[in-house]
Amino acid sequence: MSLESILSKFTKAETNLLEILLQYQETKTDHAITEAEVGQIAAYLGVTETKVASVISFYTLLSMKPKGRYVIQVCKNIPCFVNEQTAITRTLEKILGIHAGETTANNLFTLEYTSCLGCCDNAPAMRIDGKIYANLTPDKVKAIISEYRGRSS
Amino acid sequence: MVNLRINNRELAVAEGSTILEAARTNNIKIPTLCHYPDLGIQSDCRICVVEIEGQKGLATSCSTIVRDGMVVKTNSPRVLNARKTITELILANHDANCTACPKNLSCELQSLANKLGIDENRFQSVLTLSPLDEGNPALIRNPNRCIKCGRCVDVCKNIQGVGVLELMGRSHHLKIVPAFDHCLSDLFCTYCGQCAAVCPVGAITEKDDTDIVWRALNHHDKHVIVQVAPAIRVSLAEEANMNPGTVCTGKIVTALKLLGFDQVFDTDFTADLTIIEEGNELIHRLTSGGVLPMMTSCCPGWINFAEQHYPEILPHISSCKSPQQMFGALAKTYYAEKMGLEPANVFVVSIMPCTAKKYEAGRKEMRANEDLPDVDVVLTTRELGKMLRQMGIDFANLAETPFDDPFGITTGAAAIFGASGGVMEAALRTVYEVVNGEPLTNLDFTDVRGLDGVKETVVKLAEKPYRFAVANNLKNARLMAEAVKAGTSPYAFIEVMCCPGGCIGGGGQPYGTITKTRLDRIKATYQVDAAMPIRKSHENPAIAKLYQEYLDRPLGEQSHNLLHTHYHARRGKPNN
Ligand code: SF4
Ligand code: SF4
Ligand code: FES
Numbered sequence: 001m002s003l004e005s006i007l008s009k010f011t012k013a014e015t016n017l018l019e020i021l022l023q024y025q026e027t028k029t030d031h032a033i034t035e036a037e038v039g040q041i042a043a044y045l046g047v048t049e050t051k052v053a054s055v056i057s058f059y060t061l062l063s064m065k066p067k068g069r070y071v072i073q074v075c076k077n078i079p080c081f082v083n084e085q086t087a088i089t090r091t092l093e094k095i096l097g098i099h100a101g102e103t104t105a106n107n108l109f110t111l112e113y114t115s116c117l118g119c120c121d122n123a124p125a126m127r128i129d130g131k132i133y134a135n136l137t138p139d140k141v142k143a144i145i146s147e148y149r150g151r152s153s
Numbered sequence: 154m155v156n157l158r159i160n161n162r163e164l165a166v167a168e169g170s171t172i173l174e175a176a177r178t179n180n181i182k183i184p185t186l187c188h189y190p191d192l193g194i195q196s197d198c199r200i201c202v203v204e205i206e207g208q209k210g211l212a213t214s215c216s217t218i219v220r221d222g223m224v225v226k227t228n229s230p231r232v233l234n235a236r237k238t239i240t241e242l243i244l245a246n247h248d249a250n251c252t253a254c255p256k257n258l259s260c261e262l263q264s265l266a267n268k269l270g271i272d273e274n275r276f277q278s279v280l281t282l283s284p285l286d287e288g289n290p291a292l293i294r295n296p297n298r299c300i301k302c303g304r305c306v307d308v309c310k311n312i313q314g315v316g317v318l319e320l321m322g323r324s325h326h327l328k329i330v331p332a333f334d335h336c337l338s339d340l341f342c343t344y345c346g347q348c349a350a351v352c353p354v355g356a357i358t359e360k361d362d363t364d365i366v367w368r369a370l371n372h373h374d375k376h377v378i379v380q381v382a383p384a385i386r387v388s389l390a391e392e393a394n395m396n397p398g399t400v401c402t403g404k405i406v407t408a409l410k411l412l413g414f415d416q417v418f419d420t421d422f423t424a425d426l427t428i429i430e431e432g433n434e435l436i437h438r439l440t441s442g443g444v445l446p447m448m449t450s451c452c453p454g455w456i457n458f459a460e461q462h463y464p465e466i467l468p469h470i471s472s473c474k475s476p477q478q479m480f481g482a483l484a485k486t487y488y489a490e491k492m493g494l495e496p497a498n499v500f501v502v503s504i505m506p507c508t509a510k511k512y513e514a515g516r517k518e519m520r521a522n523e524d525l526p527d528v529d530v531v532l533t534t535r536e537l538g539k540m541l542r543q544m545g546i547d548f549a550n551l552a553e554t555p556f557d558d559p560f561g562i563t564t565g566a567a568a569i570f571g572a573s574g575g576v577m578e579a580a581l582r583t584v585y586e587v588v589n590g591e592p593l594t595n596l597d598f599t600d601v602r603g604l605d606g607v608k609e610t611v612v613k614l615a616e617k618p619y620r621f622a623v624a625n626n627l628k629n630a631r632l633m634a635e636a637v638k639a640g641t642s643p644y645a646f647i648e649v650m651c652c653p654g655g656c657i658g659g660g661g662q663p664y665g666t667i668t669k670t671r672l673d674r675i676k677a678t679y680q681v682d683a684a685m686p687i688r689k690s691h692e693n694p695a696i697a698k699l700y701q702e703y704l705d706r707p708l709g710e711q712s713h714n715l716l717h718t719h720y721h722a723r724r725g726k727p728n729n
Binding site: 035038047048049050051052053054057058064 | 315317319320322323333340
């Protein structure tokens with residue numbers, strides 16, 4: 001959906017900002033909002049683009065930095081940590097060839113940390129594009145990633 | 154009233170006060186850092202913490218409202234220890250190279266550290282250096298010194314209604330920057346400098362041009378002249394630790410001569426000239442069906458704001474250059490000719506209360522001779538203060554000297570340009586008498602004086618009542634501009650000054666300007682006016698002589714070439 005059509009669903013009230021940002025970012029394959037789009041949203045709502053950029057910067061859910069097609073979020077909270085989350089992250093870093101916070105050269109994956117995903121009973125856990133994967137082992141992670149790789153080829 | 158105990162003293166304070174207010178009104182000192190009297194509560198530095206009996210954690214006194222029966226300790230060992238730790242943590246993420254900082258000795262963080270007795274930091278520095286934002290002629294933003302107090306965000310967004318700066322990111326990634334981490338010049342900054350005026354540290358400061366002036370002064374071929382803006386005479390004394398509102402006109406002239414300027418002139422002279430040109434422009438617009446309301450043009454912060462946010466209303470803005478630029482244009486034409494000097498050898502310095510004037514002087518439109526700026530360098534009040542200290546001038550004890558001719562004879566009307574409402578009042582004194590052909594019985598248009606955001610008066614011109622308004626600061630300017638844009642503005646003429654209180658509260662004025670300081674400077678401004686032998690611009694004999702010798706007549710061809718300009722719709726980057 002284009003930005004225009006999303007904007008047209010909302011009244012020009014500043015309180016709609018967050019919802020607009022969330023809905024629009026959802027439509028973007030790089031999970032990011034550009035400067036020009038920030039400008040467009042700001043103009044529509046009658047706020048400064050500084051304000052819009054500030055809101056985006058506050059929420060980890062929102063981004064202005066383009067990400068890969070699939071965003072992998074590994075939980076780094078205590079229950080996952082004591083259940084060998086670091087081995088999961090190391091595996092991911094090794095097979096993807098990137099560190100947390102980075103994106104693969106083919107723009108397919110971005111690896112990042114997240115706070116609790118609510119799966120402490122099945123730790124360690126991660127989320128890829130909204131889908132939760134729990135009770136992870138390095139082997140499971142390898143299988144999941146090759147499945148995603150397969151999808152896009 | 155609320156009864157509470159602070160440090161074992163029983164106090165009764167007004168309901169709704171904060172602990173900080175309660176303490177200060179009772180002469181109990183609590184240190185603060187993010188707090189600034191005229192701004193909102195930031196409550197982010199945590200320096201002002203106090204202990205409240207029965208409460209586990211420490212509370213920030215600047216944001217905690219008093220309750221009946223509260224027992225507060227402002228100086229317990231726990232409080233002192235917390236303050237010290239907080240300060241050390243702030244310093245661990247701060248470029249504390251104090252002697253290389255323009256705020257050295259006027260920095261609030263430095264003086265706090267000193268008061269708390271911090272001579273050693275237990276924490277290692279975690280500062281990673283970021284590049285400076287210095288791509289504009291007016292201000293430098295040094296993020297490495299920023300302590301994230303949020304004052305600049307507050308003043309820019311809530312006082313000025315501009316909103317260039319914001320908090321970006323969160324937690325230890327938090328930064329105070331314009332959108333997208335761009336430079337001020339890429340966004341819609343007006344260079345008003347109010348952010349620099351309230352920054353407690355040296356993270357936003359004016360571009361220091363004192364070195365260029367020293368070089369010019371030591372250059373033997375240059376004829377270096379200086380003009381002094383109306384608002385400086387009621388504020389420069391503060392740079393020498395004298396009281397706000399001390400009138401120091403004659404001392405300024407003496408000091409500037411000691412610094413080595415060849416001639417010292419008064420911008421009040423071209424303020425009078427502005428009134429003649431702008432007054433005639435208003436009369437012309439009123440009588441010839443011109444674009445109304447007319448809006449003033451002396452304030453470059455306002456021009457920057459209008460060009461970027463309200464291009465539709467540019468035809469409403471008077472085509473008159475500001476007094477600073479009228480002076481510059483005359484200096485490099487009329488004055489140079491009169492003195493038999495090459496315009497290129499006349500070096501014009503302005504002392505202004507303003508950071509936006511630095512930008513204005515660089516505008517391409519401000520050139521009577523191609524490739525030669527009319528005003529070479531603009532120094533703020535603070536920069537002049539610095540030069541006086543560099544030269545070891547004992548300002549308080551200087552004798553008084555009058556301004557030099559031919560730009561030295563001025564009026565009370567020009568003197569009040571420095572206060573919000575002053576340009577309007579000066580214009581009304583002249584327009585009334587010129588149009589109605591009779592002398593005013595009372596020269597004081599008190600309705601337009603003072604610190605209110607919007608001020609109004611009604612004056613009859615040729616039997617017809619007209620409404621006049623003054624917008625004090627950019628937030629109120631926006632209100633005016635919206636109405637003008639919508640075609641609903643009921644006024645004939647609107648004065649806009651972008652800084653709170655007018656130029657006396659300019660972004661380049663001595664640090665620590667608060668409402669009280671503004672009121673003191675305003676009071677002094679009207680004292681200067683009242684003491685002037687001539688108080689109306691059209692009665693200035695030197696202005697009459699200038700028209701006779703050089704300009705011919707108001708709004709004439711020569712005036713058009715030298716004293717008027719035009720504006721451009723633009724976004725971000727200045728057009729020079
Ligand atoms: S100079 Fe004025 S407009 Fe620019 S950032 Fe500072 S306060 Fe805002
Ligand atoms: S730039 Fe200055 S006023 Fe703004 S947040 Fe940083 S320290 Fe505070
Ligand atoms: S002064 Fe109270 S938190 Fe900064």
